[in-house]
Amino acid sequence: MKQIVIIGNGIAGITAARHIRKQSDFKILVISSESAHFYSRTALMYVYMGHMKLEHTKPYEDWFWKKNRIDLLQDRVLAIDPDHKSLTLENHPPLSYDSLIIATGSTPQFYGWPGQELRGVQGLYSQQDLASLEQYAPHAKQCKRAVVVGGGLIGVELAEMLHSRHIPVTFLVRETHFWNGVLPQENAQLISKHILSKGIDLRTETSLQEIIGKDGKVTAVLTDQGETIPCNLVGVTTGVRPNIDFLKNSPLALDKGVLVNAYLETNLPDVYAIGDCAQQQEPMPGRRAIEAVWYTGRMMGETLAQTICGQRRPYRPGHWFNSAKFFDMEYQTYGAVPSARENTKEVSLFHWEHPDKALALSLAYHSQSEQFLGVNSFGMRLRHEMVDRWLSEKKSLSYVLVHWADANFDPEFYRSYHHEIIKAYTHKTGQQIQLQKKSWKRIFNLQSEKT
Template identity: 50%
Template sequence: MKADQHVVVIGNGIAGITLAQRLRARAKCRITVISAESATHFSRPALMYVYMGHLRQQDIIPYADWYWKEQNITLLHDHVEKIDTDKKELQLQKGQSISYDILVLAIGSSAVYYNWPGQQLKGVQALVTWQDLELMQQQTIGIKQATIVGGGLIGVEMAEMLQSKGIEVTMLVREPLYWRSNLPQQEAQLVTQHIQQCGINLLLQDELAEILGDTDGRVSAVKTKTGAELPCQFAGIATGVKPNISLSKNTAIETDKGILVNYLFQTSCKDIYAIGDCAQFREPAPGEPALEQLWYTGRQHGEALAAILCGGGTPYKRGPWFNSAKFFNIEYQTYGFVPRDWDEQHYSSLYWEHPGKTKAIRLFYNLRNSQLVGINLLGVRYRHDLCHHWLRSNYTIHHVMQELTAANFDAEFFQRYEPELLRQYYQQFPEQQAPAKQHAWWQLRHRFSLFSTTPDNC
């Protein structure tokens, strides 16, 4: 990439800012990052901790102003109103016009609303942006009751946030168990029970029909499809997100649900790329999603596109899927692919659950070749790089069980509970007569020097 080329990135979330940083490490080109949301990059997963009082707003801004000057990356806090793809020019709300040689759209996603009656009332909102956090701080002052509509990861975050302020929280979830749309039955049951034990009222197998308001235009209750009426002064919307594509309207940039790209992140317009939540792969690889709307994949998109723009990259290939979340006091990590349900003629798993129902491990594998397909962890943390290595290297469940000791940070936990997983393994594979060989961690570290000796918190 030439030094006189100008790369403009719209969006300063994890995808856009990672691209800018990796690009600067590789090239001397001009880099400008534009965001209407905030003047600088912030940690979006940490918004909840600002609301709860654990962090201040300045604590979730990882880079000081001097960092961007030192990196020679220009930050603009402005709204892009128009993209002129012929002139390769952007029109900004404050009146400025900016030309580009390469344009990258990293404009994220926004909350999904389903045209419910009353959704325009005060006190009804989602939690996606910095502005959403500020609005939620204002709208929940002095309230006593809140209802969260939806049972995903954002929903449980909002529930924990509100409960930290002493607010009574009800969650309206259409599935029979919390996040059953993503979790197998046993994990979903564990999570459901834990959320209830934390004092949240879960109203399962019901959906929002209408949001009721008072004479001041503020939410006073939500009404469900079964006829239940839930008094509340705040209604949190957590029914998913959709790619932001409005900026591409009235341009030649092709869209579907998201901005259509290939695995080089190229859009239908020359020198325009899209990454992160807003990007949709035009022809996803078999078994892969067209949309990758995770913090982790956003970072990977930014890293991959930086290499591509500098001429050293290959078409993007994500590698093993990974995501993490927190259900109140239970941490959750998933690696690879663990479906909510599966054909027992083709797949099986080893599943262990702590007697106190606060921890669980599932190792999911293919019956045909015994290859590990995915891992679910609840309340247990395994070594991140080792789990990825198992999946990238197509380990069988037999090989994984040989190295299981090395995956767990807590040696005492392994000694007390993981032998139960081994016993289950021998029940499924009685031909494996000899005890699984235990590899010491230092031996694995010597063999796979890429691994870290500290937890990967991502």
């Protein structure tokens, strides 16, 4: 029986394993050095904040693996030998494989700052990072101040975590506004304002220069503004990079990540790479070569399982979507909304923002055809299926706004802002539109609709 070996038990590797098992009787082995069982990395923050225990982050009970004949091995892969189709492990004898899936995820990106090896300097990615955070920042008595470096999603999560234990946080962000490399300026401003309102000392246009320590432990950071900020913890959240150092001396073609074609195949036969560690040689238009996101890891796992089981398929994800949470402000995005950096004339934006509450909406549309291209939503939940269909059917911006109620996914009895949004649209364009009530027929596509 064919032996499939998967390195990495994150969402990509485990999704692949589950789907291979659904379609085949192949022997499946998943190797991980981090944890005995698959857990949801995205939930680590909730463990620190006390919402959950680590065991709650496991999506499957421990009996699941044996029942589904997915073998697990906790060990570190040191090297791969594609000629003999075998792997060298740290604590176990070498293993052989028929197909190998590399799904080793990411590792926090450090940029070689002086002092980055000090104790109390860390990223937030693994269970080991969580343990380290508990050690160096258990409470405000031991950790008088923490400095979080880098304005991404993990940065804001780490700030929220530390804040939950009443540890004062200074948040260094290189850009003028938080995450404006991804978001339009208006959205970035909104989030910056929101972070400040939570009592976080957000410093924009500020970078880390040096980490200062004493007796091997961090005591302060020096910023490029020349300021020294005393602290007991430095959270490095300046992004992640593919976790592929162990492959450096292998014949695998590597760049930032493991290079793969559209079929998620590497340059070596029967070796594949999926998830954060995979780098598309020719990414789809509008998409990045490395997309280190939970959802893409899962989709690559779903796709590769088909290939492994004999139906060779390219990875062709549908419309982009993502989500995050900035303290108590939820964010969802669908389609393509240009960031502040990629200002183009072809794409226009329609913004709506609540005057006092942390609620906002940015819709991108084609300037000439008015075709709806994407949406960022803050503090309001949207129905994935509905927005996805609007994108596929290339609906116009006004159509989308008229039928906005169909996409509302907020809990029942929540106030709807449909009227205000339409009013803002009329105000901006002078175009009078009438909102339509929510329709299950449209949502479920129960009858073909003439537009």
